[in-house]
Amino acid sequence: MKVVNLGENNSILNKFVAQMRDRDVQKDSMRFRRNLERVGEIFAYEISKTMKVTEKSVVTPLGIANVPVCDEKVVLATILRAGLPLHQGLLNYFDDAQNAFVATYRKYHKGEDFHIDVEYANFPDLTGKTLILADTMLATGSSLEVTYKKLCENVQPYHTHLVCPIASAYAVEYLQKHLLEENVTLWVAAIDEELTSRSYIVPGLGDAGDLAFGLKK
Numbered sequence: 084m085k086v087v088n089l090g091e092n093n094s095i096l097n098k099f100v101a102q103m104r105d106r107d108v109q110k111d112s113m114r115f116r117r118n119l120e121r122v123g124e125i126f127a128y129e130i131s132k133t134m135k136v137t138e139k140s141v142v143t144p145l146g147i148a149n150v151p152v153c154d155e156k157v158v159l160a161t162i163l164r165a166g167l168p169l170h171q172g173l174l175n176y177f178d179d180a181q182n183a184f185v186a187t188y189r190k191y192h193k194g195e196d197f198h199i200d201v202e203y204a205n206f207p208d209l210t211g212k213t214l215i216l217a218d219t220m221l222a223t224g225s226s227l228e229v230t231y232k233k234l235c236e237n238v239q240p241y242h243t244h245l246v247c248p249i250a251s252a253y254a255v256e257y258l259q260k261h262l263l264e265e266n267v268t269l270w271v272a273a274i275d276e277e278l279t280s281r282s283y284i285v286p287g288l289g290d291a292g293d294l295a296f297g298l299k300k
Contacts, residue, residue, distance in 0.1 A: 084258060084259055084262045084263070084264065084265075084267045084268070084269055085267070085268045085269070086255060086259070086268075086269045086271070087129075087268060087269070087270050087271070088271050088272070088273075088274060089125070089126070089129060089270065089271070089272050090271065090272040090273045090274075094125075095125075096122065096125045096272055097272075099118045099121050099122050099125075100118075100122065100248065100249075100272050100273055102114065102115075102118050103115060103118045103119065103122070103248070103249075103288050104286065104287075104288045106289075109288070109289065109294050112294060112295060112296070112297070115168075115294045115295055116168040116295045117168070119168035119169045119172065119219060119248070119291070119295065120168045120169070120171050120172035120175070121172060122169065122172060122248050122272060123168070123169040123170065123171065123172020123173045123174075123175070123217065123246070124172040124173070124175055124176055125172075126172070126173065126217075126246045126248075126270055126272075127172065127173045127175070127176035127177055127215075128176060129270070130215065130244050130246075130270065131153055131176065131177075133268075134153045134155045134213065135153070135154060135155055136151040136152055136153050136154060137151070137152060137154040138150070138151050138152075139151075139152045155212070155213045155241065155242075156181075156211070156212045156213065157177045157179075157180040157181070157212065157213045157214075157215060158180060158181045158182070158183055158206070158207060158209055158212050158213070158214050158215070158240075159173050159174055159177060159180045159181070159182050159183065159215050159217070160182075160183035160184070160185060160206060160214060160215065160216045160217070160230075160234060161182075161183070161184055161185070161216075161217050161218070162185050162186075162187050162216075162217070162218040162226060162227070162230055163184055163185065163186045163187075163203075164292050164295075164296060165218070165219045165220065165290075165291035165292035165295060166217050166218050166219055167295070167296075168295055169217045169218075169219055169246065169248070170182075170217055173215060173217060173246065177215070180215075181207045181212075183204075183205060183206030183207065183234065184203070184204075184205050184206075185201060185203065185204045185205075185206070185230050185233065185234070186201070186202040186203035186204070187199060187200070187201050187202070187226045187229060187230050188200055188202065188226075199225050199226050199229040201229060201230065201233050204233055204234070206234055208238065209234060209235065209238045209239075209240045210238045210239065210240075211239075211240070211241050212240055212241060213240065213241050213242050213243075213244070214234065214235070214240040214242070214243040214244070215243075215244045215246060216230065216231060216234070216243060216244070216245050216246065217245075217246040217247070218230075218245075218246075218247055219247070219248055219249065219291040219292075220247065220248075220249050220250075220284060220287070220288075220291055221247035221249065221250035221251065221254040221255070221258075221271070222251055222253075222254055222278060222282050222283065222284050223251070223253065223254055223257065223278070223282050224253070224254035224255070224257035224258045224261070225257075227245060227247065227254075227258065228257075228258065228261050228262065231243065231245070231262065231267075240266070241266070242266045242267075242268070243264070243266060243267045243268070244267075244268050244270060245258075245267065245268065245269045245270065246270045247269065247270070247271050248271065248272040248273065249271070249272065249273050249275065249284060249287060249288055250269075250271045250273070250274050250275070250284075251274070251275055251276075251277070251278045251284045252274055252275065252276050252278075253278045254278075255269065255271070255274060275287060
C-alpha cells in the first residue's frame with residue numbers, strides 16, 4: 084500500500100484543514116461541511132493525475148481539439164455519516180462516477196474494547212473499476228479495513244484509493260500491515276501521532292459527524 088500525504092506540500096488544502104480543526108470555526112457547521120467538501124475536491128484532483136487517459140477528439144466551433152481524458156470507471160464509496168460532505172467533494176469532480184454507501188460503526192464491549200460492525204452496504208459491481216473509498220477520520224484503521232474487505236470480498240477493483248483527511252500514525256501503520264495489495268493508495272492531509280485509550284486522534288478535530296450534522300444520541 085502506498086501512502087500519499089498531501090499536507091506535506093504547501094497548498095490551500097492546509098488552510099481548509101486548519102479551519103476544520105479550529106474549535107471556534109467548527110461552531111459553524113455549514114463551514115465545516117463546506118471545508119470537507121473542498122478537501123474532497125482537492126483529493127479528487129490529485130487522484131485524477133494518477134489515472135489512465137485516452138486522447139479524445141473534441142469538435143469546437145473552429146476546429147478539432149485533441150484532449151487527454153481520463154477513461155477509468157470510478158466508484159465513489161463513503162462510510163456514513165461523517166463522510167458525506169467529503170463524498171460530495173469527490174463527486175463534484177468525478178461527476179459521472181457510480182456511488183456506494185456503507186454504515187460501519189464501533190460496537191463497544193465492557194471497558195474500552197470494541198469490534199467493527201457493518202450495518203448496511205449498498206454498492207455496484209467493482210470488477211475492474213477504480214474504487215475511491217472515503218472516510219473523514221482514520222483513527223485505528225479497523226473500520227476502513229473492514230469496509231474495504233466488505234466491498235472487495237468477491238471482486239478485485241482495478242485500483243483502490245483510500246481518502247482520509249485526518250489519520251493517526253497508528254492507523255497508517257496498521258493498514259500498511261493489513262492491506263498488502265499493491266493496487267491500494269492511502270491519501271491523507273495530516274498524520275497525527277497520538278491516539279487516546281478510546282481510540283480518538285489527538286489533536287485530531289473531534290467528532291466529524293457531530294460537527295457536520297449535529298449531536299447524536
